[in-house]
Amino acid sequence: MKKFTPFLCTALAVGSLNAQTLIQAYKNRADLVSQPNITANLQDFSNLGVKTTGSVNNANTLAWIKGKYTSYGYSASQITEDPFTFGSTSSKNLVITKTGTVYPNKYVIICGHYDTITGPGTNDNGSGTSVILEVARILKDIPTEYSIKFIHFSGEEQGLYGSSHYANSVAYQSGIKKLDIKLIFNLDQVGGQLGNVNSKIICEKDTGGQSGNNAASKTVTDQLAACTTLYSPLQTSISNAYSSDYMPFEQKGYVITGFYEYTRSYNEHTVDDTFANVDPVYVFKVAKAAVGAMQHFATASSTVTAASAAREKPLQTSEPVKMYPNPVKNILTVEVPDSNTKPFSVEITNLAGKSVLKEENNTQVNVSGLSNGVYFCTVKTENTSVTRKIIIE
Incomplete structure (x- = not known):
């Protein structure tokens, strides 16, 4: 109302x-x-x-x-x-x-x-x-x-x-x-x-x-x-x-x-x-x-x-996940703690919630094929999930 x-x-x-x-x-x-x-x-x-x-x-x-x-x-x-x-x-x-x-x-x-x-x-x-x-x-x-x-x-x-x-x-x-x-x-x-x-x-x-x-x-x-x-x-x-x-x-x-x-x-x-x-x-x-x-x-x-x-363990955010630059033109850099030894995934979704790009264990994500606009980028590890808004231009 x-x-x-x-x-x-x-x-x-x-x-x-x-x-x-x-x-x-x-x-x-x-x-x-x-x-x-x-x-x-x-x-x-x-x-x-x-x-x-x-x-x-x-x-x-x-x-x-x-x-x-x-x-x-x-x-x-x-x-x-x-x-x-x-x-x-x-x-x-x-x-x-x-x-x-x-x-x-x-x-x-x-x-x-x-x-x-x-x-x-x-x-x-x-x-x-x-x-x-x-x-x-x-x-x-x-x-x-x-x-x-x-x-x-x-x-x-x-x-x-x-x-x-x-x-x-x-x-x-x-x-x-x-x-x-x-x-x-x-x-x-x-x-x-x-x-x-x-x-x-x-x-x-x-x-x-x-x-x-x-x-x-x-x-x-x-x-x-x-x-x-x-x-x-x-x-x-x-x-x-x-x-x-x-x-x-x-x-x-x-x-x-x-x-x-x-x-x-x-x-x-x-x-x-x-x-x-x-x-x-x-x-x-x-x-x-x-x-x-x-x-x-x-x-x-x-x-x-x-x-x-154990049952109520929150998502761990003490180890920061970094995504830059933002806005990004071609390559989005994703810094994940212990990325050399622990698996992680990167998924980008549009504002309609549709997945438009997904990669595994890649810290240099090529977004040049995506249209300009606002997206959500989610980085997941075994016990971490971080979602941030990114702008592709």
Whole structure:
């Protein structure tokens, strides 16, 4: 949903959040966010076309999202379709529940919509969808004290119909809160515009509706900003929540927060909201922040045992992989630690996610046969995967 949100202040994420310090286990898991996964999810979402609520493409997108959770190992009992109707239009929300170890009946909700108006909506809101999927993949087997609901809403673009249905008919019924919700964390349009400087994210807090939840929203939004700077390279700005799927919950007195891109792309609701225009590296960084924040909000296990360290081992980046020159005309030099003794691969993909060049164990990659433009170069070793944007000219 397009949001005209004034920037209020920049959050440094220090001082008032003394309790929130870097937890190594949380960082290890945030570092498991995969750029290839993010890029592939954005491309797949884009390829599903215009996802108008109630359309075949909309239903196909729900099925695609559902299939992702199944592939991550979530059971059928954890996956629920939540149907709703407005006027003559019918659609479904998708709700995936991960049960907490200490507070199984108290929920942290991370949500975003998957419907679009015009164009494939890769930014609005394939970006939020891709981030939620990556959070769900990484936290699948991580114990959390609070239960988590990963919710993908439909009907957002027509007037928050899916989230309104869930807030008013599932979470809240007949004047009673049926679900004990700790907070709602919404992601909407977090993809940026390729070519912009995308180094900052807006953290959204509640300022209206039921004033009794505003102070709590400010607290969790400050915590969101703190987690963002701890577990991702992004800077943060605090602004106001507005016109997205957290609003029906806010109106029922629940505590809300959210992410929204800082440098506006202005492609939302147009045919230009495509994979070619979104910034996958920015979405990757947002996902790292979201993984860190959700661990904090749901109180994930902070123990790193020998077994969990092996299972949750992050991609190694202490040994730098260098790619130069950038921009490159003919030969791209790739420096990989121990390249003389350890195998590695170099793969270049275009903005559509299609592989255009792949080589093994070659530090001098000839790119002269590729057209001028922006590409992604991924270098993989046994325990390292590094993806960077390169320009061929």
